[in-house]
Amino acid sequence: MWTHKAWQGRLVAHPLPTHERLRHYAGWCTAVEGNTTFYATPSRETVASWAQQTDPDFGFVLKLPRVVTHERHLGDVDEPLRAFLHAIEPLGPRAQALWIQLPGSFAPADVATLARFLRRLPTTHRYAVEVRHPAFFVDSRATALLARTLAATSTEWIPFDTTTFFARPPTSDAERDAWTKKPRMPLRSEALTDRPIVRYLGCDDPDRTSAGWQRWVATVADWLHEGRSPTLFVHTPDNADAPVLARRFHDDVRARVPALAPLPEPPSVQPLTLF
Template identity: 65%
Template sequence: MPRLHVGCAMWTHKAWPGRFLPQSLPAKERLRAYAGWCNAVEGNTTFYATPTRDTVTTWAQQTGPDFRFVLKIPKVVTHERRFTAVETEMRAFLDAIEPVADRAVLWTQLPSSFGPSDVEALTRFLRRLPANRHRAVEVRHPAFFTDANATSLLEDALAVAQAEWVPFDTTVFFQSPPTSEAEQDAWAKKPRLPRRTLALTGQPIVRYLGRDSVEETVKGWQPWSELVAGWLSEGRSPTVFLHTPDNNEAPALARRFHDDVRALVPDLEPLPEPEPIEPATLF
């Protein structure tokens, strides 16, 4: 049975304790609490530093077998060395994530300077990844979205490696000027690229950026809820990550997106109910 995974860009956030996570929860228990709300998470921290294997073991212990990790390849591999002389770093990364490897996606996020002329290097890199691991690639060079030849070049390379193309849909966010400090920060940092909706594998991944406004965010994802419902009917198992500039409501939004899709696909398995958050006490 196809499954829909939904999640956020992180499993802990300053606005979540007391709302989505218990107050004063130890760091080693926060993922467990988050997993009561969502069944997937973006592993952005692995971009900056490879965790220890012991740390990843705690991730495995805090989540069930159906929880999905989309783990970003370290930036030393993708951004600094551009796949050159990275054997040591990749061996260390793959060894570290082994405790969750059977439910992880290896996510290669590339800088906007990585263009069509670099696809051959990407192809070689993807071919060297473990054959039994899911792979996904996110590109930000405009040519991949606007030039048909560049699009085909990348799609062909991903097809050979059985890798998914991860779209980061910011089109709704950039429809109107920012209205808050968080939106202003995102306005300066997030990529402005056309929306891409074509799935290449049985496990498509979507990153969607809404607004601080819940209403605008929900309205903007309607095309995605219909598309994801279609993917499920085709037998695909997609993963959708809900972002907003401040991410204050992200876990609730992820569940709401799942509910919207389930309204279109009634036999879709519901998410588990999160544990109730105990109110803060004085003593």
């Protein structure tokens, strides 16, 4: 995500060599979603470069490979899971959580499979699960079953809040594209562990996006007062201003929790010249 084209030359310097791009992103935010690991397990050398570009307290929330979650449905996954865990070792404490995003077909009847999978995972990492089947949000028995299963292994439940985005019809090409691809998820705001993770999808309008996240400002402030360490990722349909919006969210939380440390100062970006 830190190589997003819309940020180059505007939020981060351009051109930048590959081994410097994450370093510049880390000047804006203190955590990142590792979505590319869903499509392919990176090499240890690549992951070592990520570690070299970030401080030890920078957080990666890395998605498990799709061969584990979507193709083999959490069964017979020892080999690809072992390869993935070996590859991310260079991150050390930066591997904040391993993100188990399950397909919409994963239903309450499959929770027993998830429970077996979670019990076999090494305790050297924290884990967080994202589900998309509507029953987990509207059926109280399914909600309770999944929450108990996750809590038994100190696994977090990641909510993906798309309610603001779907509150009004799309008005741009980026919004129309996201309208067909993003899940319409009911709102959930309960934390199961001391390190909750939230994914929030806004819209093109930054003020609407900000208005929609105010409930999360209150929730995150409460979590901080309880001694938890939450992470919230801000998305929009094109993500062009996502780092700016993430910092705006952080400022909103700091207004309620003044003791919260400020984010790092972003690197200066020199305008492009012809010479």
